Amino acid sequence: MQYVIRPVRADEWAKVKELRIAGLMDPAAPVAFLETVEQAEGHPDEFWKGRAAGASHGRAARQFVAEASDGRWVGTVSVLVEEGGTVDFFDQPVERAQGHVVGVFVRPEQRGTGLTEALFAAAVEWAWELEEPALERVRLFVHEDNARADAFYRKYGFEATGIVVPVPGNPAAKELEYVLRRPVTV
Template identity: 65%
Template sequence: MSDDFVIRAVRGDEWEQVKALRLDALRDPAAAVAFLETEERALAQDDAYWQQRAAGAAEGRGARQFIAEAGDGRWVGSVTVLIEAQGATDFFGDTVEQQQGHAVGVFVRPEQRGSGLVERLFDAALEWAWSLDEPVTERVRLFVHEDNARAEAFYRRYGFEASGVLVPLESGAKEREYVFVRPAGGTP
């Protein structure tokens, strides 16, 4: 049951756990339609990369990674929110039209799926995004692969709405991702 877990932000010194959970996520059978990164690329990163990743997701207002931690210390899920500043250039080279969060790296171990744990992770992540002072976060967006029906169903149930925008996975790729958004103050 999801009540047995602590939901919290990662700490900057937890880079080894951040790395281990990410590698587990990339080994999941759903990884091909859930993540842009591959296990091979992640394994090629040196320790300094993982140390920076953990530190960057632990403090400041640029990003925050939330994890679900079991009583025995095992991490069983995660979601990260990156803050995209209005006027900045996003991952696709487009200008960000409004201050927004971008939810990435959503993962819950298979044995916890359907337990309510992902909702608790999103509750913490969005609460953090909405709590930021000027400039305030106006919405949170995320991308979901067109073949990831399970994730799409959760995002809709949680209050995200399809924006009508589809983006290719890479230049010329036939696969696409839907852009989902949830405005500040929206309720699941």
């Protein structure tokens, strides 16, 4: 099956919501996402409209989706831009502009087909195209018990930094930081 990898459009909030809830229903969701199905379903439509609009244009964020020929969304990845001089989600200072990959989900029947790699390629390409200031790296966090995601990120080229943070709401669990550095051009 062929897929189109593209950014979401602001008016596609209902599909953004449906795919997010599908991701939160996945058996790996407790170690992959920091939100529950109940929390997501409790958000009003205005939340989803804002989320889609915010990830459809501008520099702050971009959500990419894989759309099947029948119009069904089968995967997604988002990149948030953390600007230098700000504080990140874990209340740590951000020293330089960087991308932060979040919300990675591919429906089970599409896993292992190369779709996740295609989504990441689109997201990382977008991050590297940003200017003023250019992003020096793209990072993500993976739960210490999420072996499937850990293996994919390493295979894609992300490297562990050694930074470990507690999972919000569960300080006994840990999130591990991985980084993909901007390629050096000659």
